[in-house]
Amino acid sequence: MENFLTYWDTTAEKIENILEEKLPGVQVMPELIHEAMRYSTLGGGKRLRGMLVMAACEAVGGDVKQTDGLAAAVEMVHAYSLIHDDLPCMDDDDLRRGKPSNHRVYGDAMAVLAGDALLTLAFEILAQMPEDYGICPSVAIKVIAELSTGAGSQGMVGGQVIDISSEGKKLTPQTLDYIHKHKTGALIKAALRGGALIGGASGKELELLTSYGESLGMAFQITDDILDEIGHADQLGKAIGADRDKGKQTYPRLYGLEKSIELAEACVAECLDALKGFTCKANILRYLATFIIQRDH
Amino acid sequence: MENFLTYWDTTAEKIENILEEKLPGVQVMPELIHEAMRYSTLGGGKRLRGMLVMAACEAVGGDVKQTDGLAAAVEMVHAYSLIHDDLPCMDDDDLRRGKPSNHRVYGDAMAVLAGDALLTLAFEILAQMPEDYGICPSVAIKVIAELSTGAGSQGMVGGQVIDISSEGKKLTPQTLDYIHKHKTGALIKAALRGGALIGGASGKELELLTSYGESLGMAFQITDDILDEIGHADQLGKAIGADRDKGKQTYPRLYGLEKSIELAEACVAECLDALKGFTCKANILRYLATFIIQRDH
Numbered sequence: 001m002e003n004f005l006t007y008w009d010t011t012a013e014k015i016e017n018i019l020e021e022k023l024p025g026v027q028v029m030p031e032l033i034h035e036a037m038r039y040s041t042l043g044g045g046k047r048l049r050g051m052l053v054m055a056a057c058e059a060v061g062g063d064v065k066q067t068d069g070l071a072a073a074v075e076m077v078h079a080y081s082l083i084h085d086d087l088p089c090m091d092d093d094d095l096r097r098g099k100p101s102n103h104r105v106y107g108d109a110m111a112v113l114a115g116d117a118l119l120t121l122a123f124e125i126l127a128q129m130p131e132d133y134g135i136c137p138s139v140a141i142k143v144i145a146e147l148s149t150g151a152g153s154q155g156m157v158g159g160q161v162i163d164i165s166s167e168g169k170k171l172t173p174q175t176l177d178y179i180h181k182h183k184t185g186a187l188i189k190a191a192l193r194g195g196a197l198i199g200g201a202s203g204k205e206l207e208l209l210t211s212y213g214e215s216l217g218m219a220f221q222i223t224d225d226i227l228d229e230i231g232h233a234d235q236l237g238k239a240i241g242a243d244r245d246k247g248k249q250t251y252p253r254l255y256g257l258e259k260s261i262e263l264a265e266a267c268v269a270e271c272l273d274a275l276k277g278f279t280c281k282a283n284i285l286r287y288l289a290t291f292i293i294q295r296d297h
Numbered sequence: 298m299e300n301f302l303t304y305w306d307t308t309a310e311k312i313e314n315i316l317e318e319k320l321p322g323v324q325v326m327p328e329l330i331h332e333a334m335r336y337s338t339l340g341g342g343k344r345l346r347g348m349l350v351m352a353a354c355e356a357v358g359g360d361v362k363q364t365d366g367l368a369a370a371v372e373m374v375h376a377y378s379l380i381h382d383d384l385p386c387m388d389d390d391d392l393r394r395g396k397p398s399n400h401r402v403y404g405d406a407m408a409v410l411a412g413d414a415l416l417t418l419a420f421e422i423l424a425q426m427p428e429d430y431g432i433c434p435s436v437a438i439k440v441i442a443e444l445s446t447g448a449g450s451q452g453m454v455g456g457q458v459i460d461i462s463s464e465g466k467k468l469t470p471q472t473l474d475y476i477h478k479h480k481t482g483a484l485i486k487a488a489l490r491g492g493a494l495i496g497g498a499s500g501k502e503l504e505l506l507t508s509y510g511e512s513l514g515m516a517f518q519i520t521d522d523i524l525d526e527i528g529h530a531d532q533l534g535k536a537i538g539a540d541r542d543k544g545k546q547t548y549p550r551l552y553g554l555e556k557s558i559e560l561a562e563a564c565v566a567e568c569l570d571a572l573k574g575f576t577c578k579a580n581i582l583r584y585l586a587t588f589i590i591q592r593d594h
Contacts (some may be wrong), residue, residue, distance in 0.1 A: 024450060030458040033450050084413060089405035108386035109461050112409060116381060116416065117450035123420045124445035127438050137434035141424050144441060148421035153321060153330050153414035161327040164406050 004287040008051065015050040015071050016042065022072045022125055036106040036114035037121075041079040044097040048220070049074040049187060051288070053195035056209055059275075059282035062199020066133040070143060070198060073122035074191045077151050080118035081160070081187075083111050090164060122147065135198060143194045150190025159183025171249035184224075185217030205278075209285075212274040216289055219267035222260055223293045225250035229257065264293045301584040305348065312347040312368050313339065319369045319422055333403040333411035334418075338376040341394040345517070346371040346484060348585070350492035353506055356572075356579035359496020363430040367440060367495060370419035371488045374448050377415035378457070378484075380408050387461060419444065432495060440491045447487025456480025468546035481521075482514030502575075509571040513586055516564035519557055520590045522547035526554065561590045 019041055024034045050071035057067045086093040086101040087108060093101050103111035126144050129135040135143075149155055159182025166175060192213040196206055229252045251260040271289035275282045316338055321331045347368035354364045383390040383398040384405060390398050400408035423441050426432040432440075446452055456479025463472060489510040493503055526549045548557040568586035572579045 028451070030450070030455050030462070032462065033455065033458045037450065080413075084409055087406075087409065089409065109384075110458070112381055112384065112386065113450075113454050113458055113461075115413070116377075117454045119413065119416055120445050120449040120454065123441060124449060127442035127445055130435070130438055137438045138427070140438055141427055141434045144420060145424035148417050148424060152417040152421060153327070153334065153410075154325065157410050157414045157417065158327050158330065161330045161407070161410055164410075165327070165329065 004284070004291065007284065008046075011051050011054060012045075012047040015047045015075060018050075018068045018072045019075060022069075022076075022121070032106070032110060033114055033117055036102060036110050037079075037118055039105060040083050040096070040102045040114065041076060041118065044099075045075070045078075047075060049078050049191045051284075052188060052191040052213075052216075053198075055282075055284040055288065056192040056195030056201075057199035059209070059278055059285055060196050060199040060201040060205050061279075061281060062196075062201075066129075066135055066198050067195055069125045069129045069132055070147075070191075070194050073125045073147060074187060074194070076118045076122040076125075077147065077156075078187060080115040080122075081151075081156060083115040083118070085160060087111060090160075119151070129198075139197055142197050146190045146194045146197065150186040155182055155186035155190070159186065166249070171254070173254060176249055176251070176254060180218060180221040181214070184221045185214060188217040188220070189213035208274045208277065212271050212285060212289075215267040215270035215274065216292065219264045219271065219289065220292050222251045222264040222267070223295065226252055226257065226260055226264070227295075261293075268293055301581070301588060304581065308348050308351065309342075309344040312344045312372060315347075315365045315369045316372060319366075319373075319418070329403070329407060330411055330414055333399060333407050334376075334415055336402060337380050337393070337399045337411065338373060338415065341396075342372070342375075344372060346375050346488045348581075349485060349488040349510075349513075350495075352579075352581040352585065353489040353492030353498075354496035356506070356575055356582055357493050357496040357498040357502050358576075358578060359493075359498075363426075363432055363495050364492050366422045366426045366429055366432075367444075367488075367491050370422045370444060371484060371491070373415045373419040373422075374444065374453075375484060377412040377419075378448075378453060380412040380415070382457060384408060387457075416448070426495075436494055439494050443487045443491045443494065447483040452479055452483035452487070453481075456483065463546070468551070470551060473546055473548070473551060477515060477518040478511070481518045482511060485514040485517070486510040505571045505574065509568050509582060509586075512564040512567035512571065513589065516561045516568065516586065517589050519548045519561040519564070520592065522549055523554065523557055523561070524592075558590075565590055 023038050023041060026035045026038065028034050053067050053071040053074055054064050058064050082096060083102040085091050086096055087103055094104055095101060102114060106114065123144065126140060126147065129140045129143070130137045151157065159179050162175065163179045163183055166179070189210060192209045193206060196209050201209065228250060251263065255263065268289045272286060275286055320335050320338060323332045323335065325331050350364050350368040350371055351361050355361050379393055380399040382388050383393055384400055391401050392398060399411060403411065420441065423437060423444065426437045426440070427434045448454065450458070456476050459472065460476045460480055463476070486507060489506045490503060493506050498506065525547060548560065552560065565586045569583060572583055
């Protein structure tokens with residue numbers, strides 16, 4: 001497990017370097033938007049989604065060096081979604097990853113545009129995968145299909161729609177599930193499937209990694225909810241109880257803390273089950289599933 | 298010229314039908330965002346960008362039936378940009394295409410998300426081009442590269458950044474040029490280049506259509522500025538002098554009306570010049586350039 005944490009740190013640093021290289025520099029015109037894009041993409045974050053891209057490629061025996069573009073692209077999509085989610089007209093959050101959120105620094109207009117530009121850049125990077133990493137164009141096209149479906153109105157954005165439409169309302173467990181599966185789960189699934197496609201996954205492998213991704217996303221989100229109830233502000237980088245204060249429904253509020261922990265553990269068991277037929281090359285995904293519910297931030 | 302107007306109407310209707318088919322229905326969950334996406338994409342607009350995709354493909358002797366996906370995608374990118382531009386934190390416009398702007402109907406949060414989802418859907422549609430229209434994946438990838446570059450922080454979004462950063466300031470002609478070339482010109486250029494790539498354009502043809510697109514974008518924008526000064530509100534679908542009222546710099550304000558008209562005419566001459574070596578299959582592009590400065594809305 002200690003080795004795994006070292007691996008995570010090393011990988012996060014690697015992804016940070018790729019992002020640093022792929023993002024336009026602050027001297028490129030228009031300077032301010034590139035500064036805003038870099039502000040919210042660099043210098044923080046767990047890089048979970050980028051790591052999932054790489055780990056899925058490795059799990060199916062692919063060449064991890066080919067995944068740099070997709071790893072950067074999913075992290076950019078994640079960063080864009082956080083910038084837009086934090087806007088005053090959305091979740092109205094002032095703090096993100098322990099620093100002022102994008103619109104608090106650059107203003108609402110620039111935050112909207114920086115998010116738009118990050119989403120667009122993600123697809124530009126994916127379109128360059130054949131040239132940059134020797135990925136076959138027919139595979140690159142499939143990867144673009146995965147990311148766009150996962151990020152769109154029936155994926156990540158759809159989850160945010162239901163989330164903001166539900167604020168202050170009493171949610172059914174079904175609605176809470178929908179929000180989590182889409183808002184968090186869809187991008188996690190796209191990261192895994194995209195990485196696996198680059199690695200040359202078979203149909204069966206793709207299916208199993210999809211099911212791994214669904215359970216992992218759920219475990220991750222339940223743990224996030226639990227941490228929001230019991231965690232420490234300095235570790236989370238946002239105010240404790242922030243979700244509770246807004247009257248948002250969470251797993252602990254719906255099922256109680258103990259039952260929530262049980263649910264998260266069941267998800268991890270499902271993750272490991274999905275990986276049963278994989279070799280030791282899937283060990284990172286195995287460690288990750290176990291670790292994800294034990295983290296404290 | 299009358300034939301050309303009939304052609305334009307027919308093509309606009311065709312593009313409307315494609316969009317109708319490609320946009321998720323209002324019964325698809327989450328219903329509200331699909332309603333918002335359809336509200337701002339369907340039922341209006343000149344469909345200039347979609348038509349340019351088709352006309353460029355035809356100009357190089359390609360099969361126009363293969364361009365449906367790209368025509369829809371560029372219109373979605375255009376629609377998303379208008380939704381975000383109209384937001385209170387941006388240009389704060391209440392009216393668009395003669396009806397209340399998206400955020401006036403669905404609220405700011407949904408307008409941000411509807412724009413995000415339209416941009417994402419555009420790339421999803423492009424990723425389906427090989428399957429839907431038999432386009433070679435290596436061509437589809439190039440088309441995605443064109444659209445993402447044209448729409449990104451050094452393209453359309455970049456133009457909007459400089460535009461909002463300049464509001465109320467006295468602009469140099471260079472800055473006004475930058476805004477127009479990027480905010481309007483970049484997407485027009487991407488539409489033409491993308492359509493030409495689908496049609497199998499040679500490098501030389503691509504270069505000439507790029508230069509056509511640059512001049513066309515400029516002619517279009519100067520005419521827009523002129524219409525804002527002298528047009529009629531019911532034809533424009535927005536308040537007359539809206540740009541002037543916000544202290545925005547325009548061509549007529551910078552150069553005077555007469556000189557602006559001359560500039561637009563010079564752009565049209567450049568358009569026709571770029572098409573000199575093309576066959577009669579480029580006639581739509583020729584008519585369009587001539588027409589674009591004569592329109593009244």
